[in-house]
Amino acid sequence: MKPLLQVHDATKHFGGLTAVNQVTLALDEGEILGLIGPNGAGKSTLFNMISGTYRPDGGTVRFAGEDITGTPPHLICQRGLARTFQIVKPFANLTVVENVMVGSFLRRGRVQESEQRARQVLEFVGLSPYADQPAHNLTTAGRNRLELARALATEPRLLLLDEVMAGLTPTESRGIVSLIQKIRESGVTLLVIEHVMKAIMTLSDREAVLHHGELIAVDTPSEITRNPEVITAYLGGDHDAPRH
Amino acid sequence: MKRSILKPTHRNWLILALIILVAIVILALRWEQTVFWLSRYGIVLRQATVTGLLIGGVYGLVAMGLTLIFGVLGIINFAHGSLMTVGMYLTFVLFTRYGVDPYLSVLITVPVLFGIGLVVQRFIIHPARNAPEHNQLLLTLGLALFIQNFLLVLFTATPRSIRLAYGRGETPIGPFMIDFPLRIWGTTITLPKLAAFVFALALAGGLYLLLQRTDLGKAIRAVAQDRDGAALVGIDTQRINMITFGLGTACVGAAAALVLPFFFVDPLAGDTFNITAFVTVVLGGMGSIPGAMLGGLIIGLTQELGVVLAPSSIKLLGVFIVFILVLLFRPQGLLGVKS
Amino acid sequence: MTLLGRIPRDYLILIGLVLALLTLPSFLNQFQLSIAILILYWALLGAAWNLMGGYAGQFSFGHAAFYGIGAYTSTMLLTELGLSPWLGMLAGAGLAALFGIAMGYLTFRYGLKGPYFALATFAFAELLRLISSELKFINTSIGIHLPLTGGDSWQRLQFEDNPQNYFYAITILFFVGYLIKISLVHSKLGYYLQAIREDEDAAAALGVNLMRYKVTAVAISGGLTAIGGSFFAQYFFFISPELVFGVPISIDILLGPIIGGTGTIWGPLVGALFVTPLGELTRAFIRTPPGFLSFIEGRSGLDVMLFGAILIVVILFMPNGLVGLGKQLWARVKR
Ligand SMILES: Nc1ncnc2c1ncn2[C@@H]1O[C@H](COP(=O)(O)OP(=O)(O)OP(=O)(O)O)[C@@H](O)[C@H]1O
Numbered sequence: 001m002k003p004l005l006q007v008h009d010a011t012k013h014f015g016g017l018t019a020v021n022q023v024t025l026a027l028d029e030g031e032i033l034g035l036i037g038p039n040g041a042g043k044s045t046l047f048n049m050i051s052g053t054y055r056p057d058g059g060t061v062r063f064a065g066e067d068i069t070g071t072p073p074h075l076i077c078q079r080g081l082a083r084t085f086q087i088v089k090p091f092a093n094l095t096v097v098e099n100v101m102v103g104s105f106l107r108r109g110r111v112q113e114s115e116q117r118a119r120q121v122l123e124f125v126g127l128s129p130y131a132d133q134p135a136h137n138l139t140t141a142g143r144n145r146l147e148l149a150r151a152l153a154t155e156p157r158l159l160l161l162d163e164v165m166a167g168l169t170p171t172e173s174r175g176i177v178s179l180i181q182k183i184r185e186s187g188v189t190l191l192v193i194e195h196v197m198k199a200i201m202t203l204s205d206r207e208a209v210l211h212h213g214e215l216i217a218v219d220t221p222s223e224i225t226r227n228p229e230v231i232t233a234y235l236g237g238d239h240d241a242p243r244h
Numbered sequence: 245m246k247r248s249i250l251k252p253t254h255r256n257w258l259i260l261a262l263i264i265l266v267a268i269v270i271l272a273l274r275w276e277q278t279v280f281w282l283s284r285y286g287i288v289l290r291q292a293t294v295t296g297l298l299i300g301g302v303y304g305l306v307a308m309g310l311t312l313i314f315g316v317l318g319i320i321n322f323a324h325g326s327l328m329t330v331g332m333y334l335t336f337v338l339f340t341r342y343g344v345d346p347y348l349s350v351l352i353t354v355p356v357l358f359g360i361g362l363v364v365q366r367f368i369i370h371p372a373r374n375a376p377e378h379n380q381l382l383l384t385l386g387l388a389l390f391i392q393n394f395l396l397v398l399f400t401a402t403p404r405s406i407r408l409a410y411g412r413g414e415t416p417i418g419p420f421m422i423d424f425p426l427r428i429w430g431t432t433i434t435l436p437k438l439a440a441f442v443f444a445l446a447l448a449g450g451l452y453l454l455l456q457r458t459d460l461g462k463a464i465r466a467v468a469q470d471r472d473g474a475a476l477v478g479i480d481t482q483r484i485n486m487i488t489f490g491l492g493t494a495c496v497g498a499a500a501a502l503v504l505p506f507f508f509v510d511p512l513a514g515d516t517f518n519i520t521a522f523v524t525v526v527l528g529g530m531g532s533i534p535g536a537m538l539g540g541l542i543i544g545l546t547q548e549l550g551v552v553l554a555p556s557s558i559k560l561l562g563v564f565i566v567f568i569l570v571l572l573f574r575p576q577g578l579l580g581v582k583s
Numbered sequence: 584m585t586l587l588g589r590i591p592r593d594y595l596i597l598i599g600l601v602l603a604l605l606t607l608p609s610f611l612n613q614f615q616l617s618i619a620i621l622i623l624y625w626a627l628l629g630a631a632w633n634l635m636g637g638y639a640g641q642f643s644f645g646h647a648a649f650y651g652i653g654a655y656t657s658t659m660l661l662t663e664l665g666l667s668p669w670l671g672m673l674a675g676a677g678l679a680a681l682f683g684i685a686m687g688y689l690t691f692r693y694g695l696k697g698p699y700f701a702l703a704t705f706a707f708a709e710l711l712r713l714i715s716s717e718l719k720f721i722n723t724s725i726g727i728h729l730p731l732t733g734g735d736s737w738q739r740l741q742f743e744d745n746p747q748n749y750f751y752a753i754t755i756l757f758f759v760g761y762l763i764k765i766s767l768v769h770s771k772l773g774y775y776l777q778a779i780r781e782d783e784d785a786a787a788a789l790g791v792n793l794m795r796y797k798v799t800a801v802a803i804s805g806g807l808t809a810i811g812g813s814f815f816a817q818y819f820f821f822i823s824p825e826l827v828f829g830v831p832i833s834i835d836i837l838l839g840p841i842i843g844g845t846g847t848i849w850g851p852l853v854g855a856l857f858v859t860p861l862g863e864l865t866r867a868f869i870r871t872p873p874g875f876l877s878f879i880e881g882r883s884g885l886d887v888m889l890f891g892a893i894l895i896v897v898i899l900f901m902p903n904g905l906v907g908l909g910k911q912l913w914a915r916v917k918r
């Protein structure tokens with residue numbers, strides 16, 4: 001079977017800094033791939049290249065067999081590749097359900113259908129009680145779920161999640177973990193950036209480790225924790241080393 | 245590694261170069277006519293160049309005030325021109341009532357407009373700091389309406405001007421006696437325009453030094469760059485906001501006194517300067533101080549040359565065309581850096 | 584307050600409002616009716632501005648460009664070809680929409696936002712003013728008088744004998760304008776525009792084509808504004824570049840929605856209800872001031888000066904407009 005997402009030699013420079021350097025990565029349909037690495041490793045930049053926010057300086061991105069390198073973000077989303085932002089971007093002055101409707105309009109042009117779908121998604125992520133409140137009233141945990149709900153509402157085949165557990169309590173994080181598992185069970189493939197190691201270890205089938213813009217390992221979670229290169233990368237930085 | 249050869253900005257310059265090339269080719273092909281035209285319009289063109297540069301210095305000063313306010317407070321001050329009109333009437337009254345020389349009255353208009361700027365920032369702009377962005381723009385607009393019509397009530401719409409007692413024939417400038425108007429290379433330079441240019445440049449230079457060299461200037465630049473960071477290192481950002489607004493309006497205070505000897509004042513007089521200042525600020529890169537001066541000179545030139553070259557009788561037409569071209573091709577301004 | 588419940592409500596309000604409006608001419612005298620005409624006219628223009636400046640968040644400071652295109656198009660078609668102003672209006676709206684598409688495409692392509700975009704719209708309007716002042720075939724800066732044909736004619740949109748027909752005409756235009764606005768706001772387009780206003784990157788990541796929807800907003804807003812311009816020409820019988828492309832028009836158009844509340848359906852109408860009588864009142868106040876203020880009588884400029892002061896006060900104390908203030912008060916009452 002052909003992989004759903006193929007990143008080949010993707011490279012991005014910012015001035016003199018090479019944020020992502022020739023990263024090659026593939027995702028199979030139905031799997032959860034965790035993307036980890038210390039702060040500033042280039043994880044979000046890689047996301048931005050896949051989702052069309054940044055145009056890669058080199059390399060290609062293929063999605064479902066087609067070359068999408070340099071395609072604008074809205075077209076990539078229309079093809080079925082959705083993402084969340086590390087710094088959440090709620091439409092603050094719209095209500096929660098209206099936020100999600102912006103996503104669900106992609107597949108349904110009519111307001112009623114779009115709203116119906118949006119409410120289903122809100123039910124799914126557990127935000128139903130807040131549906132008719134303005135988005136700026138939500139807590140951090142609520143905003144992260146909203147970010148997820150909006151992306152889900154576009155009905156993607158592949159979903160990129162950028163630190164959706166950032167700033168959450170352990171209990172809240174566990175909630176998100178089971179939510180992500182539910183999403184996978186519904187048939188969506190996932191690429192997940194996460195700093196919360198425990199969560200990512202339980203979630204992902206495989207893990208990819210970025211360090212200084214380079215991909216240093218792709219392996220199962222248990223192998224990753226034994227990989228000496230990965231351990232040095234984390235000990236070099238002032239970050240939690242990956243452990244169970 | 246795959247890289248596009250032409251970045252968008254390069255493409256723009258290429259288009260521009262192509263246009264210039266085509267123009268040169270056309271001129272070369274029609275060389276006889278060109279020579280005839282140049283000989284006929286030569287003096288006019290030179291005069292327009294000189295006048296444009298001289299008035300451009302004042303535009304630059306006005307634009308510096310505007311750009312300073314934009315750079316630090318992030319608002320476009322639509323009352324900038326009306327505040328200049330206030331300065332012009334102040335100069336006018338000082339001259340006609342008390343016989344104060346307009347160049348001396350700079351010493352009064354600058355502090356007065358500085359004070360007005362402080363008050364405006366404190367009582368009109370500051371209270372709206374957390375409101376939607378466009379509210380501040382509308383506040384300055386309301387202020388402009390208020391000032392314009394206040395002046396209309398006080399002075400009526402009749403244009404007024406003043407006439408210097410000196411500046412024609414032999415005039416002592418320091419130790420020298422100079423015969424005004426100056427005639428250089430076939431052009432005529434009057435004393436008021438020359439004086440306005442020289443003083444405007446000097447004041448602009450002074451402001452630039454103030455921003456670069458003094459502690460206050462450093463604080464202002466720090467706030468412009470990173471408001472929160474500046475607050476963290478102990479800068480009172482609201483105080484800086486006030487002072488910046490005051491400095492910005494002080495610029496039009498000076499410009500007002502400088503232009504009155506060769507301009508007229510009516511309740512809308514300053515707004516002409518404000519419109520050119522908008523263009524100038526965009527041209528120079530919003531928030532860029534040297535850019536504002538450079539932009540001022542370019543706009544002065546465009547305006548005067550435009551009138552000679554195009555059949556239009558309207559000075560601003562060329563200015564607006566340049567404005568739109570800059571917005572479209574170089575929105576970060578001539579000296580600005582792309583964010 | 585669910586969304587499904589809200590959609591028909593705005594339509595119902597509009598229909599009820601228009602039905603009530605149609606009875607007005609039997610209550611109001613000539614002067615009051617002329618104010619009512621102005622209110623509806625500014626409400627229409629404000630609604631047009633609001634689609635682009637309020638919903639899509641693309642703050643325009645140059646709506647006079649569209650307004651002037653409308654005024655000149657219908658007038659030229661009328662004077663040169665004898666075309667009915669109703670058709671002229673449509674043509675003007677079409678032209679203004681095309682102009683909006685061109686302007687929007689050029690400015691958005693270079694990523695102009697916020698103050699830059701506002702200044703660009705301002706420059707485009709000024710450019711049209713200056714160019715139209717030079718064009719011989721529209722009589723340069725002198726302007727054009729519309730031909731008076733005498734009597735009443737719906738086809739020519741001129742009512743010398745029964746001026747209240749102007750009221751019916753503007754009510755029709757108001758109705759159509761608001762119908763368009765309400766249906767757009769409650770459609771996918773409306774949601775997309777608001778998403779763009781709130782966060783462009785997030786909207787794009789959800790599949791929203793930023794350029795397409797922003798340009799659409801400019802085109803529709805411009806087209807509706809042009810209709811207001813055509814109506815003005817028919818009502819005032821005279822247009823000139825200064826009058827229809829000038830900065831004051833751009834300001835007056837945005838005052839209503841800003842004071843009423845941007846990004847709301849009824850904000851522009853509420854704003855016009857507030858601003859228009861306010862302007863008239865200050866003018867009347869200056870014309871015949873109370874005894875102790877008799878020295879201000881007839882002083883030109885005082886009215887606008889007062890208006891400027893009121894504008895400042897209103898914006899300082901109601902940053903979210905009258906509708907925003909109303910919502911705030913309502914929330915407090917409910918609690
Ligand atoms: N738009 C940009 N302009 C310049 N430099 C950037 C930009 N975006 C990211 N960088 C730099 O690129 C590097 C990689 O950043 P990136 O955000 O991809 O890291 P990350 O792995 O997501 O880190 P974190 O875990 O903190 O989110 C960093 O050094 C960052 O400063």
Ligand SMILES: [Mg+2]
Pocket residue numbers: 043044045086
């Ligand atoms: Mg990141």
